[in-house]
Amino acid sequence: MSVVTSPHSRAASWRSDALAHHRRDRAAAQAALDDLAVRIRPTGAAHERSLSVPEPFAALLPRVQRGAVVAIDGPPGAGVLSVAFGIAAGVTQAGEWVAAVDPDGVFGGNAAIECGIDPERFVVARHVSARQWSAVVAAFLDGAPCVLAYVPARVSQSDAQRLVARARERASALLVVGPWPAAAASRIRLTESVWSEFGIDAPFLDSARTFHAHVEGRGQAPGPRALAVAS
Amino acid sequence: MRQVCVWCPDWPVIAWRATDPTLTDAPCVVLGRIQQREVVLATDVGARTAGVHRGARRREAEACCPGVQLRSVDPSRETRVFERVVRAIETFTTRIEVHHPGRVVFPTRGPSRYFGGDTALADQLVDAVRAAGVSQVRVGIADGELAAWCAARRADPVHVVPAGASAGFLAAHPIAVLGDADFADLAVRLGITTLGVFVDLPVAAVLARFGYEGVQRHVRARGEDATPLQLQTPPEELIERHVFDPPVARVDAAAFAAKSLADRCIARLERLGYACTRVLVEAETEQGGAFARAWRHDGPLDASALADRVRWQLEAWLQPDAATGALAPPGAVVDAVLVDVDAGPENGLVWVQITPEEIVPADGRQLGFWGGDHAAAERVGRACARVQSLCGPQSVARAVMAGGRFPHERVTWVPWGDVAPTSTAAPWPGGIPGPAPARVWDPPLPAELLDADGQPVQVGARGEVRTAPATLRCAMLPNGGGSVDGWAGPWAHDVRWWDVVQHRRGVCWQVRVRGVAALVVVQRGRAALVAVYD
Numbered sequence: 118m119s120v121v122t123s124p125h126s127r128a129a130s131w132r133s134d135a136l137a138h139h140r141r142d143r144a145a146a147q148a149a150l151d152d153l154a155v156r157i158r159p160t161g162a163a164h165e166r167s168l169s170v171p172e173p174f175a176a177l178l179p180r181v182q183r184g185a186v187v188a189i190d191g192p193p194g195a196g197v198l199s200v201a202f203g204i205a206a207g208v209t210q211a212g213e214w215v216a217a218v219d220p221d222g223v224f225g226g227n228a229a230i231e232c233g234i235d236p237e238r239f240v241v242a243r244h245v246s247a248r249q250w251s252a253v254v255a256a257f258l259d260g261a262p263c264v265l266a267y268v269p270a271r272v273s274q275s276d277a278q279r280l281v282a283r284a285r286e287r288a289s290a291l292l293v294v295g296p297w298p299a300a301a302a303s304r305i306r307l308t309e310s311v312w313s314e315f316g317i318d319a320p321f322l323d324s325a326r327t328f329h330a331h332v333e334g335r336g337q338a339p340g341p342r343a344l345a346v347a348s
Numbered sequence: 349m350r351q352v353c354v355w356c357p358d359w360p361v362i363a364w365r366a367t368d369p370t371l372t373d374a375p376c377v378v379l380g381r382i383q384q385r386e387v388v389l390a391t392d393v394g395a396r397t398a399g400v401h402r403g404a405r406r407r408e409a410e411a412c413c414p415g416v417q418l419r420s421v422d423p424s425r426e427t428r429v430f431e432r433v434v435r436a437i438e439t440f441t442t443r444i445e446v447h448h449p450g451r452v453v454f455p456t457r458g459p460s461r462y463f464g465g466d467t468a469l470a471d472q473l474v475d476a477v478r479a480a481g482v483s484q485v486r487v488g489i490a491d492g493e494l495a496a497w498c499a500a501r502r503a504d505p506v507h508v509v510p511a512g513a514s515a516g517f518l519a520a521h522p523i524a525v526l527g528d529a530d531f532a533d534l535a536v537r538l539g540i541t542t543l544g545v546f547v548d549l550p551v552a553a554v555l556a557r558f559g560y561e562g563v564q565r566h567v568r569a570r571g572e573d574a575t576p577l578q579l580q581t582p583p584e585e586l587i588e589r590h591v592f593d594p595p596v597a598r599v600d601a602a603a604f605a606a607k608s609l610a611d612r613c614i615a616r617l618e619r620l621g622y623a624c625t626r627v628l629v630e631a632e633t634e635q636g637g638a639f640a641r642a643w644r645h646d647g648p649l650d651a652s653a654l655a656d657r658v659r660w661q662l663e664a665w666l667q668p669d670a671a672t673g674a675l676a677p678p679g680a681v682v683d684a685v686l687v688d689v690d691a692g693p694e695n696g697l698v699w700v701q702i703t704p705e706e707i708v709p710a711d712g713r714q715l716g717f718w719g720g721d722h723a724a725a726e727r728v729g730r731a732c733a734r735v736q737s738l739c740g741p742q743s744v745a746r747a748v749m750a751g752g753r754f755p756h757e758r759v760t761w762v763p764w765g766d767v768a769p770t771s772t773a774a775p776w777p778g779g780i781p782g783p784a785p786a787r788v789w790d791p792p793l794p795a796e797l798l799d800a801d802g803q804p805v806q807v808g809a810r811g812e813v814r815t816a817p818a819t820l821r822c823a824m825l826p827n828g829g830g831s832v833d834g835w836a837g838p839w840a841h842d843v844r845w846w847d848v849v850q851h852r853r854g855v856c857w858q859v860r861v862r863g864v865a866a867l868v869v870v871q872r873g874r875a876a877l878v879a880v881y882d
Contacts, residue, residue: 192826194864198786198882214728225879226747226759227784236747236771240728240764242735243745253735260731262724309863312881315834322782322836322858322865322881 168211168263168290171233174203176344177305177332181208183262184288186281187334188297191307196328198224199232200305201265201294206233208263208290216261217241218253220269251276258289268295303334308341349573350456350466350511352489353496354437354473355503356430356482359450360390363429364419371417375400377409380421389421423449427660428667434641436480440473445626445644449660451500453493453644460489470506490514492571498525514571519544526565531558543569586620588613588702595634595696602662602697604741607765608733610655613702623648626706629661632698639665642705658702666697732764741765749773753780753841754856755867755879756790780839780856785867785879792876795822795829797857797868804873807855811840820861820868822877833860838870 167180181187181204189204191197205215210233217224222243230236240261245253247269257264258280277299284291293301311327313319325347333339356362360378365371375394379386388404398413409416426449437444437452440463444454456466463469470487477485488499490509495518499507509517521543524532540546546554547569554562564574590605617624625648630640643657732744745761749771752758758776762768799805799815806814821829838855845851854871856878865881 192864193787193824194826194866194880194882196786196882202786214724216728216731223787223789225755225784225786225788226761227749227755228786228788229747230749230759231784232786236749239747240732241745241747241761242739242743243761244743245739249738252738256734256738257731259734260727260729311863312860312865315836315858315860320836321780324783 168208168213170204170207171210173344173346174200174207177328177330177342178204178303178334178337181263181290181292182302183290184285185302185335186284186291186293186297186300187303187305188301189292189294189305189307190296191330192309194310195307196310196326197294197307199228200307200328200330201292202229202232202234204292205229205239205263205265206235209233209235209238212238213262214238214240214260215263215265216257218245218250218257218264218266219243220245220247220250220267224267247271251280254280254291255283258283258287258291261289263290263292265292266294268293268297272298274298301334303332303337306331350460350489350491351453351493351496351573352456352459352466352470352473352487353493353500354433354452354477355486355488355497355500356433356450356477357484357486358390358392359430360421360426361392361419362482362484363422363426363449365392366429367425368419371419374415374417375413376417376419377413378419378421379406379409423656424660424663426450428664431664432480433477433482433485436476437473439476440469443642445642447644451497453496456489466508467506470508474505490517490571492568492573494518494525494568495571515547518569518571519547526568528565531562531565586613586616586704586707588616589699590701591699592697595698597666597696599663599666600741602666602700603659604737605700606658606662607655609700609702610658611651613704614649614651614654617704617707622704622707622709624654624704624707625649626704627654627657628703628705629658630701630703631662631665634696634698644706648708654702658700662697662700729764736764751776753778753843754869755780755785755788758784778839778841780858780867782858783881785881787880787882789824789878792869792878793822793824795820795868795875795877797859797870797875804875805857805870807838807840807870811838811855813838817857817859817868820859820866822866824877824880825861825864825866827862830862833862835859 167182169175169180170178177200178187187204189197189201205217208215215234215238217239219241224241226236229239242253242257250269250272254264254266264284277297280291281299307328307330309329311329313323313325325345328344328346330342330344331340332342361376364376364378375398376392377388377395377400378390380389386406388400388402388406388409391400391402395409395413395416398416400409400412400416404412406418409418430449434444434446434452441454441459444452446452456469460466460469463472466489470489473487474485486500486503486505488496488501488503488507488509490496490499491511491514495509495514498518498521499509519542523535523540523543523546525543526532535546540549546566549566551563551566554566558565568574588609590609592605596602596605614624626642626644627649628640628642630638632638641661643661645653649657735744742763744764746764746768747759748762748768750758750760750769751772753776758779760769796819797805797817798819798821800818801815802819803815805817808814817832817835819829819831835857837857840855842853843851852871854869857868857870859866859868866877867879867881869876869878
């Protein structure tokens with residue numbers, strides 16, 4: 118026995134197919150438009166006076182001013198590098214370049230990318246000797262809108278002050294990680310970061326953690342902050 | 349204009365054979381990247397008879413010809429070895445142009461009359477190149493550079509196309525010999541399969557359909573030269589010179605100078621609205637030896653292509669292979685007569701000069717529509733070059749995702765200015781789960797991971813826990829470490845077991861010590877701190 122489809126139901130199925138097709142097309146067009154919006158956004162943000170910091174780190178520092186110094190400090194393991202990468206991620210997402218100075222060659226590039234930094238607009242000077250550190254930071258301040266510099270053990274106060282002036286003059290944001298002996302527009306002092314417990318449900322380190330920091334700076338109420346990052 | 353083309357087939361393979369003593373008599377192929385795919389660029393006779401062809405994938409080559417020796421393409425090595433061939437040819441004329449290592453072109457007018465005709469010149473060229481130790485050589489003589497190149501491809505070992513017969517000679521050749529794969533593809537789909545069919549089209553129609561470039565191809569296909577001979581000397585202000593003080597004999601220093609010189613030269617031409625297709629590289633050594641070599645490029649040279657050519661040439665002069673002798677000046681190029689001098693630190697380059705010999709109007713380059721802020725990228729590039737000049741070319745790097753189990757393997761740091769390998773963001777089986785650590789030590793720092801009894805933690809042969817970690821000590825941790833709050837793992841690994849040198853066997857632990865999460869690896873009973881989740 119053969120199944121005969123009535124012309125009516127055939128037309129209906131054709132219509133529903135066409136409708137589904139149309140919806141798919143619209144969804145694809147919307148996706149393309151969203152993609153386009155993301156891609157043209159950099160040109161919009163390129164000349165603003167300050168750069169926004171993406172969530173969740175906006176709670177520590179809502180915006181990075183061009184030409185200002187942000188000092189991030191804390192013991193190893195408290196999350197100083199994650200916070201610095203998170204703030205720098207906002208800069209690359211705005212279509213700007215970030216140049217990093219890593220004197221010991223310890224930056225985890227994978228972590229930087231996971232924090233949201235676009236590797237296409239991220240350069241790192243690695244294994245820089247302490248003697249050349251300030252010259253390298255100054256050279257990067259001339260060219261890059263944001264410089265992320267890990268401060269070696271001893272950097273003189275006069276060098277640091279000169280770099281602050283250089284950053285202001287070139288309108289480049291300077292994020293320094295480590296003890297900073299000069300003025301800074303914002304200071305973020307991380308005290309500790311709390312990880313979730315290991316257990317049967319958590320057989321490995323979960324990326325959810327809580328940063329505890331003490332924040333002071335222009336336009337911000339000074340005081341402690343707790344910043345929970347979901348996994 | 350009548351031209352001679354000297355071609356050494358399979359030059360990439362021959363250059364490897366000449367310099368790499370580990371290559372045996374087994375077939376050999378040279379691989380390179382074309383549009384992110386690793387393909388065969390050159391083969392030798394053995395591999396070709398086994399069925400390996402240009403453009404084949406690496407796997408196809410290995411399947412066709414088991415035991416084939418694979419080498420990656422190395423233009424600077426090719427140039428270095430080709431130097432001996434170029435010097436042999438330089439005894440015939442001074443006006444030679446290196447198109448790429450393996451292929452040299454020069455006009456025959458003077459030399460042909462001096463050496464007794466085209467055929468005699470070609471025979472003597474073959475003898476000279478063979479005397480320089482390169483047996484595979486072919487010489488073609490014809491009107492126009494394209495016809496000479498086609499004649500060389502057909503030669504065994506000499507092929508002379510009579511004057512005026514080049515257009516007929518070229519007519520039967522496929523359109524692909526023009527060298528542009530995209531254009532050839534399009535032309536074949538339009539039914540234009542040979543140069544003869546292409547030449548029969550009216551010039552106006554070619555201009556209308558293919559633009560100015562199409563007309564230039566039409567001219568070449570007719571057996572004429574697309575760029576007419578220019579006899580005037582280039583204007584002084586286009587010449588770029590770099591003076592070394594003190595003189596350099598190190599290749600990396602010379603290469604760095606080559607880069608900045610090329611950038612300056614191209615920037616100046618760009619400002620004037622010109623592009624350059626033929627460039628003369630000159631250098632002088634401390635002892636007065638002068639070198640000069642012309643390079644030609646199909647289409648305008650950009651800054652990186654020019655820098656590559658200058659660098660290859662300087663490397664060839666600074667590190668000649670044993671057969672040519674150290675820094676022996678080519679007597680035919682300049683009058684400076686010098687006996688062989690030792691290549692030593694006291695015999696470095698004093699200056700390098702780039703002269704754009706053939707300039708054409710720059711008709712612009714289409715930048716990507718979403719190319720981003722070009723000026724910003726250039727500013728960063730200049731800052732990076734400045735840092736590289738302070739701390740060395742390896743000091744500035746970009747992060748490119750790569751494969752590997754350990755945190756430091758997940759990212760390759762590619763020096764600024766180098767071609768980045770393809771980024772592989774795909775997950776890597778067997779990697780350490782959890783977030784990526786932000787602070788990574790390569791090599792790892794020495795540490796102690798102890799159990800409750802103060803003994804190093806023990807793991808069974810299959811990675812099962814025998815004793816749990818209780819204390820982690822490392823100089824880097826705050827207060828030198830302390831008691832363990834929590835741990836996860838262990839993840840056993842046995843990587844590269846096929847390689848004696850790189851074989852690593854051990855276990856990884858994620859350990860929390862006083863709120864600090866760290867990654868510890870234990871290998872051969874010794875613990876080391878790999879990373880801190882900072």
